[in-house]
Amino acid sequence: MTDASSRVTREEAVPVALAGGDSAWLAGLRQAALAAYREVPWPSSTRDEDWRRTPQIDKLDPATFTEPRPLGVTDMPAYLAEAVAGPLASADVSALVVSDECGNLEAGAGVGSSATAQGLSAGIAAESSVWQGLAGVVAPPGLRKWISLNTVRTRGGAALHVGRGQQVDGYVRLLHGVSQGSASFPRTLIKLEEGASLTVVEEWLSPNADPSLLVPLVEVELGRGAHLTHVIFQNCGDQTVLQSTVRAHVGQEARYDLRWNMLGAAWQKSYFEALMLGEGSDTRLVGLCVGKQRQHCDVQTLQDHVAPGAVSDLLYRVAVANRSRSVYAGLIRVEEGAQKTNAYVQNRNLLLSPQAKSDSNPTLEILANDVRCTHGSTAGRIDDNQLFYCESRGIEREQARRLIIEGFFADVVDSFPEGTLRECGRGLVLAVLEELARTGALDASRRAA
Amino acid sequence: MSETSASAPAALVVRDLQVAVDGKQILSGVSLSVPQGEVHALMGPNGAGKTSLGYAVMGHPKYQVTGGEIFWKDQTLLGMLPENRARMGLFLSLQYPTAIPGVTTVNFLRAALKGQGKSLAARDFLKLVREQMASLKMDPSFMSRYINDNFSGGEKKRMEIVQLAVLRPEMAILDETDSGLDVDALRTVAEGVNRVRSDGMGVLIITHYQRILDYIKPDQVHVMAAGRVIASGGSELVDQIEKDGYDPMLRAAGLEVNDAPAA
Numbered sequence A: 001m002t003d004a005s006s007r008v009t010r011e012e013a014v015p016v017a018l019a020g021g022d023s024a025w026l027a028g029l030r031q032a033a034l035a036a037y038r039e040v041p042w043p044s045s046t047r048d049e050d051w052r053r054t055p056q057i058d059k060l061d062p063a064t065f066t067e068p069r070p071l072g073v074t075d076m077p078a079y080l081a082e083a084v085a086g087p088l089a090s091a092d093v094s095a096l097v098v099s100d101e102c103g104n105l106e107a108g109a110g111v112g113s114s115a116t117a118q119g120l121s122a123g124i125a126a127e128s129s130v131w132q133g134l135a136g137v138v139a140p141p142g143l144r145k146w147i148s149l150n151t152v153r154t155r156g157g158a159a160l161h162v163g164r165g166q167q168v169d170g171y172v173r174l175l176h177g178v179s180q181g182s183a184s185f186p187r188t189l190i191k192l193e194e195g196a197s198l199t200v201v202e203e204w205l206s207p208n209a210d211p212s213l214l215v216p217l218v219e220v221e222l223g224r225g226a227h228l229t230h231v232i233f234q235n236c237g238d239q240t241v242l243q244s245t246v247r248a249h250v251g252q253e254a255r256y257d258l259r260w261n262m263l264g265a266a267w268q269k270s271y272f273e274a275l276m277l278g279e280g281s282d283t284r285l286v287g288l289c290v291g292k293q294r295q296h297c298d299v300q301t302l303q304d305h306v307a308p309g310a311v312s313d314l315l316y317r318v319a320v321a322n323r324s325r326s327v328y329a330g331l332i333r334v335e336e337g338a339q340k341t342n343a344y345v346q347n348r349n350l351l352l353s354p355q356a357k358s359d360s361n362p363t364l365e366i367l368a369n370d371v372r373c374t375h376g377s378t379a380g381r382i383d384d385n386q387l388f389y390c391e392s393r394g395i396e397r398e399q400a401r402r403l404i405i406e407g408f409f410a411d412v413v414d415s416f417p418e419g420t421l422r423e424c425g426r427g428l429v430l431a432v433l434e435e436l437a438r439t440g441a442l443d444a445s446r447r448a449a
Numbered sequence B: 001m002s003e004t005s006a007s008a009p010a011a012l013v014v015r016d017l018q019v020a021v022d023g024k025q026i027l028s029g030v031s032l033s034v035p036q037g038e039v040h041a042l043m044g045p046n047g048a049g050k051t052s053l054g055y056a057v058m059g060h061p062k063y064q065v066t067g068g069e070i071f072w073k074d075q076t077l078l079g080m081l082p083e084n085r086a087r088m089g090l091f092l093s094l095q096y097p098t099a100i101p102g103v104t105t106v107n108f109l110r111a112a113l114k115g116q117g118k119s120l121a122a123r124d125f126l127k128l129v130r131e132q133m134a135s136l137k138m139d140p141s142f143m144s145r146y147i148n149d150n151f152s153g154g155e156k157k158r159m160e161i162v163q164l165a166v167l168r169p170e171m172a173i174l175d176e177t178d179s180g181l182d183v184d185a186l187r188t189v190a191e192g193v194n195r196v197r198s199d200g201m202g203v204l205i206i207t208h209y210q211r212i213l214d215y216i217k218p219d220q221v222h223v224m225a226a227g228r229v230i231a232s233g234g235s236e237l238v239d240q241i242e243k244d245g246y247d248p249m250l251r252a253a254g255l256e257v258n259d260a261p262a263a
């Protein structure tokens, strides 16, 4: 039985519609998603392998998040306005799309003769048939509970379509936020036709001290030889729960560069999934996370090689301070027939306090015989010899720790696109280190000399 | 064993120093003094405790001082953090310099100068580093490489001397800086040390070989074995070791010879 006052419970969800109404196929997709939502049980840390180390899911009740204020109010909340004007606002931004729990607040525009970056409802209205072939196809609602829920409940997001051979300069900027103790389900659809290229930067955010739920879902489809650079900055508030999915279909000889920088949220479960469907594609998944206080960051990745001759390379670096915890599971799957695959997964964890924890479980599932795959993970504390080396040259201990941690993230930070995005990523990491230093999280008890 | 010199006030004084690592005694009563501006050589077979002495002087937390004293310019160093010892003018060139992946040489050096209160304007700093790298015959590309990361043994040693030249300490302990260097690199490194020494820097040079001492002439020579100094004297000790090895000295000190083979 659905609680009359809540639109989403663990078993039921009331479908919404985009501003201006859903097209028929979208309404149908929502119904299919609703059926899937009802069918798939609520995740459980005891029954589901995916959730084994994230028991927070057992206590999460979607009914506790309030309904957003009525649609039609389009003034931007302060935290979003502030972010819009933040360090990513540069002359390189070709379009800006903003959404929150009410839907789209800023709707983007055309970014080239055959390229558009729009809010979800405007985008779907403009190119309904394009999106019909993508939404719910890359991320089928039956795959997981959060995918079906996003599909039932999304009110806004973005639709980015770049036509054949079109190279979009600069970057498209997407902000997806949530506030007022409510839940938001932004849906982003990205399609690059043959030979197209685009850089898109997403920010997932929410104000502090606001118990909210953010459920972003991004579907990506890359045509032959297309190149998408996809950068995500997750800077949610300290009481937000984040449940995210990024899922990409990578076509023949396409290149997918995904970068993530995750620093916020009370706890999160984030899926990053790339399906190599075309021969000879090249996918680089590179991310970082810094955990503090009691933050809990659960990341699960999939590199699924369906077509032969593709490369996928994942590097994920994590530093956990205070009592924070990182959970990582990464699967490389090489399907039968995906010969000449090169696939790598590497997760490195830096433990900054004795109470911080990291779990890492990269795995391989290989059904082809002519492949090169490696997986590895490490976890350790700051090396005493590195620390001594710095200190013996006059670098004060806390500064030395900062320097070493910054160095630990260097290859991830340096893999972000040069310029504003890289500097912004570096700046965010430095700001967290500054905060850790200020709160004493870096001066782990000093040994007597 | 001589603890003082007539020529200058002793700057670094190590007195009856005892050091343990993980509860295991490694130095058992080391005494030596290096007066201001002098060059002392410290020799001795592998495992004698030379590196441990350097670490203890610099304050490596693993090397626990369990007895004795270390003074630098009449101030005790015991209990003092390594960074403060560096700020007071001490420098230790490591036998095996540590790599710090992700931290570029130039950022490391900038942080070190800043930590020692010797920050320079950006342009002067880069000029200084470039000059010192050039004089140590290091390619400028090393500036943007991660410090000591995938450097060859010789490159690491040269980078230590680049740092010495940039930081300009008052007293440098050089732990086998000459090991693994070819003849040309050895001369380059020795000249680098001598350039800094012209400012009056004292040096304690840990080595197995005479060759570096041909470039950097020692005022005194100490020989360590089994965690203590077994002989101190003039450069005639170097010749003696070159000729007969450590065995006669070890025997004279009543130490087992087979257990401590010379390098």
Ligand SMILES: Nc1ncnc2c1ncn2[C@@H]1O[C@H](COP(=O)(O)OP(=O)(O)O)[C@@H](O)[C@H]1O
Pocket: B021, B026, B044, B045, B046, B047, B048, B049, B050, B051, B052, B053, B062
């Ligand atoms: N970190 C350490 N842990 C355990 N034993 C050590 C450590 N450092 C030095 N030792 C031991 O102390 C002794 C002296 O070592 P060391 O100072 O490196 O000698 P040297 O530099 O003269 O070759 C050796 O027996 C060595 O094994």
Ligand SMILES: [Mg+2]
Pocket: B050, B051, B052, B095, B176
């Ligand atoms: Mg040694």
